[in-house]
Amino acid sequence: DTGVSQDPRHKITKRGQNVTFRCDPISEHNRLYWYRQTLGQGPEFLTYFQNEAQLEKSRLLSDRFSAERPKGSFSTLEIQRTEQGDSAMYLCASSSPLSGGIMNTEAFFGQGTRLTVV
Amino acid sequence: RKEVEQDPGPFNVPEGATVAFNCTYSNSASQSFFWYRQDCRKEPKLLMSVYSSGNEDGRFTAQLNRASQYISLLIRDSKLSDSATYLCVVNGEGTALIFGKGTTLSVSS
Numbered sequence: 195d196t197g198v199s200q201d202p203r204h205k206i207t208k209r210g211q212n213v214t215f216r217c218d219p220i221s222e223h224n225r226l227y228w229y230r231q232t233l234g235q236g237p238e239f240l241t242y243f244q245n246e247a248q249l250e251k252s253r254l255l256s257d258r259f260s261a262e263r264p265k266g267s268f269s270t271l272e273i274q275r276t277e278q279g280d281s282a283m284y285l286c287a288s289s290s291p292l293s294g295g296i297m298n299t300e301a302f303f304g305q306g307t308r309l310t311v312v
Numbered sequence: 313r314k315e316v317e318q319d320p321g322p323f324n325v326p327e328g329a330t331v332a333f334n335c336t337y338s339n340s341a342s343q344s345f346f347w348y349r350q351d352c353r354k355e356p357k358l359l360m361s362v363y364s365s366g367n368e369d370g371r372f373t374a375q376l377n378r379a380s381q382y383i384s385l386l387i388r389d390s391k392l393s394d395s396a397t398y399l400c401v402v403n404g405e406g407t408a409l410i411f412g413k414g415t416t417l418s419v420s421s
Contacts, residue, residue: 227408227409229411234413235413235414236399236411236412236413236414237356237411238411239408239410239411242408249408250408285355285356287409299403300346300358300361301409303355303357304355305354305355306355
């Protein structure tokens with residue numbers, strides 16, 4: 195399977211614990227995005243990377259959230275001291291660079307990690 | 313003003329109906345526009361890109377009005393399988409894909 199892969203698919207954790215999610219993008223894609231989605235809402239942008247550079251992180255929900263992509267391949271999203279309000283689906287997507295003068299870049303999503311904080 | 317705003321749903325239509333979704337965006341520098349489809353408990357998937365001149369893909373037609381910062385999606389001859397949430401997505405240069413909240417379509421027989 196050459197699609198975007200996320201691990202784990204489901205995570206139940208106790209309030210106050212730290213959690214880390216992993217995303218493996220499509221191999222030739224250099225852009226990687228993290229989103230959070232709650233019921234009835236569209237995906238909420240958190241952060242994204244171009245290769246290993248994190249280009250925007252101001253939208254991370256709080257300083258408890260951090261993301262890395264150390265070698266420009268897979269990425270991790272960590273939430274420290276989880277709260278019940280962090281319960282959501284965390285989606286990762288990847289896209290290829292702009293090419294051939296085509297500005298549109300389709301992003302492919304993984305199936306997400308569903309986090310439940312109890 | 314929110315970055316990407318969509319018609320509130322849900323839209324409930326019979327099979328064969330024509331339905332239109334609207335979307336407005338706030339960043340006049342945005343360069344790329346998309347409609348994504350999301351089925352219940354699934355990840356979003358690209359439905360179609362939206363080009364300045366407008367574009368059509370079978371029963372689906374997308375339009376862009378840069379002056380009004382407005383995007384639309386028209387679905388003709390609705391099928392039961394079109395039932396889903398439709399997400400308007402805007403990409404500005406140097407920024408990521410920003411999604412609207414989505415509009416839910418329910419097509420009934």
